[in-house]
Amino acid sequence: MSELRFAAKGPVFQPSDPGFAAEIAAFNLATIHSPDLVFGALDASDVVAAVQWAAARQLPVAVQSTGHGATNPIEGGLLISTRRMLELSVDPIEQTARVGAGVTWKAVAKVAALHGLMGLSGSTFDVGVIGYTLGGGLPVLGRKYGFASDHVVSMDFVTADGNLHVVDAESDPELFALLRGGKGNLGIVTALEFRLFPDHRLYAGGIYYPGESAGDVLEAFAAWAPGLPEDASASLALMRLPDAETVPEPVRGKFLAHLRYAHQGDIVQAARLLEPMRACAPIMMDSAGLLPYQRFETIHQDPEQPVPVRESGFLLSGLDAGAVAAILEHLGPGVDSPVLMGEIRLMGGALRGVPGTDCVGGRDAAFSFFMVGIATPDTLEPLQQAFSGVRAALEPSVTGRTFVNLHGHSTDAADRARAWDEATYRRLAAAKAALDPLNTFRFGHVVEAAALPAVV
Numbered sequence: 392m393s394e395l396r397f398a399a400k401g402p403v404f405q406p407s408d409p410g411f412a413a414e415i416a417a418f419n420l421a422t423i424h425s426p427d428l429v430f431g432a433l434d435a436s437d438v439v440a441a442v443q444w445a446a447a448r449q450l451p452v453a454v455q456s457t458g459h460g461a462t463n464p465i466e467g468g469l470l471i472s473t474r475r476m477l478e479l480s481v482d483p484i485e486q487t488a489r490v491g492a493g494v495t496w497k498a499v500a501k502v503a504a505l506h507g508l509m510g511l512s513g514s515t516f517d518v519g520v521i522g523y524t525l526g527g528g529l530p531v532l533g534r535k536y537g538f539a540s541d542h543v544v545s546m547d548f549v550t551a552d553g554n555l556h557v558v559d560a561e562s563d564p565e566l567f568a569l570l571r572g573g574k575g576n577l578g579i580v581t582a583l584e585f586r587l588f589p590d591h592r593l594y595a596g597g598i599y600y601p602g603e604s605a606g607d608v609l610e611a612f613a614a615w616a617p618g619l620p621e622d623a624s625a626s627l628a629l630m631r632l633p634d635a636e637t638v639p640e641p642v643r644g645k646f647l648a649h650l651r652y653a654h655q656g657d658i659v660q661a662a663r664l665l666e667p668m669r670a671c672a673p674i675m676m677d678s679a680g681l682l683p684y685q686r687f688e689t690i691h692q693d694p695e696q697p698v699p700v701r702e703s704g705f706l707l708s709g710l711d712a713g714a715v716a717a718i719l720e721h722l723g724p725g726v727d728s729p730v731l732m733g734e735i736r737l738m739g740g741a742l743r744g745v746p747g748t749d750c751v752g753g754r755d756a757a758f759s760f761f762m763v764g765i766a767t768p769d770t771l772e773p774l775q776q777a778f779s780g781v782r783a784a785l786e787p788s789v790t791g792r793t794f795v796n797l798h799g800h801s802t803d804a805a806d807r808a809r810a811w812d813e814a815t816y817r818r819l820a821a822a823k824a825a826l827d828p829l830n831t832f833r834f835g836h837v838v839e840a841a842a843l844p845a846v847v
């Protein structure tokens with residue numbers, strides 16, 4: 392450990408050190424990491440030094456920035472915390488940004504806005520740009536622009552041998568493809584350069600309906616969403632809000648349906664497209680209207696404070712009457728379920744992209760389905776059973792694949808393999824075997840050369 396302190400600039404914490412708990416803490420409070428050591432890297436040379444130090448001792452290495460993706464605990468080894476790696480620059484002429492491994496979408500949104508630009512963030516600005524993009528990055532405006540990883544220009548990344556590489560489409564097309572959607576399997580990305588887009592006017596927001604109308608709203612959504620143009624994105628969440636003080640009084644402990652809508656294009660058309668969903672049921676609250684990109688996060692209203700959760704996600708080929716009935720039977724009004732939220736997100740449009748040019752799975756899915764529940768020792772078992780019940784009921788519409796960023800807790804390698812099609816998994820596993828033969832990066836959504844993808 393003293394060699395690491397000597398070779399690198401950032402702080403090193405052992406479990407007995409006062410700063411250790413704060414350094415390893417994840418946004419998901421249900422996931423408690425227990426590495427042997429955590430190192431707070433300041434820059435790429437620190438990451439190089441730490442990986443070389445670990446390689447010399449054959450220690451496994453994990454990486455964390457915000458901990459929003461902490462679905463499974465990190466046990467043993469060296470955890471490299473990147474939250475101090477805050478390099479951020481925007482090139483307004485090229486309309487690109489370059490970020491370090493600790494930068495979140497919040498920081499990018501602030502700086503990009505100074506130049507009338509925006510990035511392809513997801514539902515919250517609080518996740519790390521790099522962790523999100525390595526998993527494909529499903530933006531709220533994805534139907535118009537595609538996945539965030541479609542717009543990566545280059546990456547600086549450190550392989551398991553401790554070498555720093557700069558990879559782009561010209562220097563190594565195969566590696567560049569595998570890094571985009573491969574979810575941190577091949578190394579630690581220390582910096583990412585990606586394209587930004589003009590911050591054109593948005594018509595966006597949320598509509599809340601009372602829980603008893605959830606059936607009408609879901610039926611209307613299933614009929615309405617697939618016909619939306621690419622300028623428009625939408626998702627519907629069925630939510631059992633906890634009876635907790637952090638939830639505002641009028642909706643505390645209530646069951647609600649929450650439509651999230653974002654449209655970037657003609658404002659009049661944006662409002663007109665939303666009419667069927669404004670007419671399908673009584674509305675409790677409607678915030679859809681002109682929205683500055685800075686307030687983009689208000690569309691989904693994701694939690695801002697850390698919460699103990701377990702998540703589960705998969706992809707759907709469609710949302711027919713059978714799927715609507717199955718969702719209502721398991722997550723509808725009056726059902727006693729530990730699932731706090733079931734979200735159906737419309738895919739399609741530019742998200743289809745050009746399959747095979749990168750590693751992003753699920754491009755052909757019609758919808759993403761994602762569930763989350765509060766995870767405590769008492770709720771974990773019933774929650775897991777509820778997830779399985781919903782998944783089984785939706786079986787006829789399930790593609791068998793998952794989107795890696797929204798896969799949730801994984802059980803084993805075969806489960807994790809569902810995030811890619813078989814050919815992509817084999818390419819990823821071959822690259823993993825070549826670049827990381829000792830499986831140094833063995834935490835997170837990791838591929839294993841021996842695990843064949845199982846569609847279950």
Ligand SMILES: Cc1cc2nc3c(=O)[nH]c(=O)nc-3n(C[C@H](O)[C@H](O)[C@H](O)COP(=O)(O)OP(=O)(O)OC[C@H]3O[C@@H](n4cnc5c(N)ncnc54)[C@H](O)[C@@H]3O)c2cc1C
Pocket residue numbers: 454455456457458459460461473492512513514515517518519520521522523525526527528529530531574575576578579580581693694796797834835836
């Ligand atoms: C409230 C909420 C909303 C979300 N909304 C969306 C959404 O709309 N669209 C979407 O696509 N995803 C969404 N996600 C998922 C999120 O994008 C992933 O969990 C992502 O991994 C978070 O990245 P992070 O770096 O913040 O998390 P971390 O937990 O710090 O990292 C997660 C994993 O990312 C990898 N990783 C992180 N940094 C690096 C690095 N520098 N080099 C190599 N690998 C790295 C590692 O495998 C790590 O285990 C959401 C998650 C939450 C909790």
